Amino acid sequence: MNSISTEAPIRVRIAPSPTGDPHVGTAYIGLLNYIYARQRGGQFILRIEDTDRTRFVSTSEEMIFDSLRWLGLNWDEGPDVGGPFGPYRQSERTEIYREHADILLKNGTAYRCFCTAEELDDIRKQQLAAKLPPRYPGTCRRLTPEQIDANIAAGKSYTIRLAIPPHGNDLSSSTTFRDELRGSITFEHGNVDDQVLMKSDGYPTYHLANVVDDHLMQITDVIRAEEWISSTPKHVLLYKAFGWQVPRFWHMPLLRNIDKSKISKRKNPVSLIYYRDSGYLPPAIINFLGLMGGGMPSDFAGGDGVIEKFTLDEMVANFVFTDIRVGGPVFDLAKLKWLNGEYLRKLSPEDFFLAIRERVFGDDYLRQISALMQNRIETLTQFGDMTGFFFSDNVLPPQDTWVPKKRTPEDTLAFAQDQLAAIEAADWNHDALDASLRKLGEEKQWSVKENFMLLRAILTGSTMSPPLLESMIVFGKARSLDRVRRFLEAQKKLANQKK
RNA sequence: GGCGUUAUGGUGUAACUGGUUAACACGUCGCCCUCUCAAGGCGAAGAGUCCGGGUUCGAGCCCCGGUAACGCUACCA
Structure with missing residues (x-):
């Protein structure tokens, strides 16, 4: 296997997807890539992998830029700063992927697949039921040129899949690559699925886009999270199919929750x-x-x-x-x-004073809060009476304020868990939050009053506060969600102690 | 289920190419300081290195076999 030359100027990258809040794992991998590049006089590139339009969040990209800059992890090339290998946003490179998919189609290392999502779903369910590993059965791999032409002529949509060897050009039965931290890792081809490279919507999957971009952007070292190890053989096979050199791979450990599962917002603040x-x-x-x-x-x-x-x-x-x-x-x-x-x-x-003034008492923040308070107080110094929760982190309400009169603590906690899911899924604006919470209340037979009062108690620690939704918007999504999570966690702990 | 990776106190890490009672940091607990809370100082508890074999005078480090956790198993990344 031909690997990247040791003399090539070092180029590394991070490739976050704009699917939500910037993740602490992105910062971790970003930090490692940054250090690697700076240690070796190399280039650190930021590439946006926005090929999944179903999960795309429009505000996400800007937040990624802001938070990585905030941490001081500055990149040399990227969508916002440009560079000689652009564009650095995958949605602007679809033509490139299409051309490359064509190359694979022509040299026989990829093929068109006309199976529908429903068909594939059924097959997968059957395989799972039969305790077999879910695998694409290769139906379309055996299509004749005539059948393919007929399908295309009939206007059937298709994906393009990587043909895992053995096949005409490549009879190998396994792929071995080197992980710089773990040594050599081998995968039998029988365990590697014919990966979809181009989706039917014309966008590439991660695997194709990533390999094509890494090659075109002359990436020498792929430093990414451990979760990618299992797909690396597909990537290596792709490099091979194109006749390209393989970069070095460094798979970094996955950050974990306290219970050792992969770090997640369910159990940790990750934004x-x-x-x-x-x-x-x-x-x-x-x-x-x-x-x-x-x-x-x-x-x-x-x-x-x-x-x-x-x-x-x-x-x-x-x-x-x-x-x-x-x-x-x-x-x-x-x-x-x-x-x-x-x-x-x-x-x-x-x-320190400046930091407090900016973070805790920033003009923007204070202005929004004061707008909520103006017609609720009679002297200026009463301002603090109802707004403490905006400035404090420790706001656990006592049980008699968060359990509604006709509810049990258990039911209330269960409902709070639902509230968390509801506000988490909602857009962070008044109408969306309102609709989401009211819908939940109707489903679970909780009155609007009980519903909102519970959330108010959790978020503010009190039954008296400025309007709930407006307060939440000012307070921010990340902190609001965390506050509810911490409340639930604290109650769980208390319940366990009683046992 | 299949494949892959990993495995040292509660947590993060150490322990040179196998060599004294497994070290450091966070956390926890106690004491000092102190109007309180922190900070700071001092001290303590807490692992025999996932389990079982083997090699060796000697193994956390090497070998074999298990187990568990985690990851992947999508037209998500």
């Missing part, structure tokens, strides 16, 4: 927006992420002599990639908080 809005400092987040998986000398102490405390620059100078350990590290908020406190205390009094 970078949350961390920013909650008053975490970029150097603390960077430092903490740098502790995940190792790589820094374990006894490293930064400028003020605190062990395990270091800056981005110190990471560039001292981080050793081959020292990364591959067991998935638990993302432990307690340690992040400790670090954040460390950085907060080291701020000059003036900088």
